[in-house]
Each structure stands twice: as C-alpha cells, then as structure tokens.
Amino acid sequence: MERLTPMGVMVLALLREGDMHPYEMVRLMRSRRDERLLTITNGTLYHTVGRLQREGLLDEVGIDRDGNRPERTTYTLTDAGTDALVDWLRRELSVIDRPAEFRIALAEAHNLERADVIERLHSRRDALDEGYVAHRDGLVDARTKGVPEQVLVEFDRQAVLLEAELRWTDSLLERLESEEFPWGPTAFENTDRYLAQRKAAQQ
Template sequence: MPKSKRSNLLALAVLSLLNESPMHPYEIGVTMKKRGISDTIKLNTGSLYAVIDHLLKNKMIRAKETLKEGKHPARTIYELTPAGYDEFFDWLRYLVQKPVKEYTQFAAGLAFLAHLSPHEAYELLRKRKSNLAEQIKTIRSSIDITQQSGVSRLFIIETEYELALLEAEKIWLEQIIRDISEGLLTIRKSDEWKWSK
C-alpha cells in the first residue's frame, strides 16, 4: 500500500497480529480487545471485515485454510503474504520515526474557544482538567496492575505514552485556566475577552 493509503490503523493491527500467527477475524478481534489494542485503535466488527477484504485485494494477506467446528460457521484463517510482511514493517517504521500532524477534537475545540465567554471557557476547562485527573488515575492503576501481573513494559508502552500526553495536557490546562482567571487571555492587548454572551 502506498503511504498515502496508510490511514486505517486497524489494517496495521491486523498485519501485526497475522505477523505473529495465522488467525481468523474473530480471533483477531478478541486478541485486540484482550491486549488493549482496541483502546488505541478503533475496532468494530464491520470495519474489521472491511479491512480484511482490503488487505486480501491488495495481496497483503491470503486465506491459509477454512475450518468448520461443530455447529459454528466455517472460519477462514488468514496469514501474511511476503508483501504484507514488508508492508507491516515499512509502515511500522514510518509511524515510529516520522512525526505527523494529528488532528484532535480537543485542538478543534480550542481553535474556537473565543466564541465562549471567559467564564464558560474557564468552567469547561476546569471540568476537562478534572476528567483528565480521573483518566490519569485510572491509567496509572491499569499500568500498575498490568506490570504486577508480569507483562513486560514493552507491551504497554503505548499506554505509558497516552499517560504522558494526558499528564502534559493537565499541566498545560492548569496554566491556561490560571491565565483565564487572571484575565491574561485576550484577542489583542487592548481588548478584553468579552464579546460573547
């Protein structure tokens, strides 16, 4: 797949799991949930099957075998092709080394913050800071439990990254909230933030 087509991270997850061993789609979904990959990459059944079809059409994966067990429907086991193997590692290396602009919902909200009154912006940001504190507490607890169960830190490194981002955002929010409360945020130096209702 050309780099411009590498927008669906669910495809990366499928390639990753099939790099470990051949699996059927249901097993891929269960493994993603069990490992917490679905906390990082959005997963739903329809999307998973669409990604598998896309990878099949692009010859990144192939059907290895189809198994029928009892009354269950037949399940097709997929495996990586050599092209899928190369694509997985090329894509993974690209993601790790190349910073890219990511468009978050919070950044979009901040872009239009001036449409709110200073009081409302202050209150909403305080609530966000409180919600962040809860998320941080939950993630720290999850990391502790996971590490105590013997899971290698390498397998939860994306959770550590998420925690670091949340902690940095919380520190930044505290400063913005302080600046709003002290009247330091204005449109221009001579204006006050007061045009909103």
C-alpha cells in the first residue's frame, strides 16, 4: 500500500463521520476551511478516492441518480481504512520534522482515543523540548562569541516559536488530561449545526 497523502487522510477521516460521496466531501472540506491545510480541487479529491478504493481503504455502497444531476457514488470506510488512518495519525502526531503533516494530524486527532493522543503529544513535547534547549543554547553561544545580531534574527525567531509551541502543547495536554474536554471518535456531537452542515453539503 502507498503511503497516505494528506488528502487521503482527510478523505478517510470524513468517512469516519459517515458514508458520503466525493461532492459532499469537497463541500464539507471547503465549509470547514480545510484549504488552510491543503489545496482542495475536485480532480485531486476524485483521484484520491479512486486510489483509496483500489487499495481497499474505502468501498462503494451505492449510486445516486437523483433528478438531472450527474451520478454520485457514495463511499464507506473499510476496516483497513480505519487502521490506515489511525496508524498515520499516531505516527505524525509524535514527530516534529514534518510540520505540514502535523497540522493535518492535529486537525484529525479526534479520530484517536484520548489516552492515545496524550501519549503521542507527550512524545512530541519531549522532542520539542530537546530541540528548544539545543536551539537556545546555540543562540547564547553565538552571542557569547560576538556573532552580529542581524545574522541571528532568524535564529532568535525560531527560539521564540519553539518556546511558544511548548507552552501551547502543555496547555493542550492539560486540557486533555483533565477529561473535561470532550474527545475521541465517539465524542463527536451530532448537533443541529453539524447536521445542517452535512445536509447542505449533500445538495
């Protein structure tokens, strides 16, 4: 099986919410502003759906021929698709060297159980802390050696960003560990707003 692409991950995650056709997937992704995470085009999504089906990660469950609209094939997530999604999220939540993938993993982390997310984020936090300490010490050493400040502007920015991400990660972990924060695949609320969003995307 090929490695999942970010679009593939988003498609599998959508199908965890329920069976749907690609047109609904595109509309839901756009209504949720997922273009902030990846480029969304009809062609890319339909190509991704076809590849995921060939790999057995999703399957057809019906074809809609309503009115004069083009046929719409509805897809469902297979057990293999669920396993692939969970494996990808676990891997990408833990590492710090693939920031684009991490953003998508974080956006879809609710597909993992709370304890799993906590464990993965603690691993990531340890790696972030190690990187921050090394970066901070390197910056101090450079200044001690008289390296001009204008040369260190980017170095200084990265140290600030790493420190901020550590603080944010600690805050998220605190929320997750309190268990007052609804979480996990079974905690997704079928609110009126969510159901209306799904209905609008199906039109």
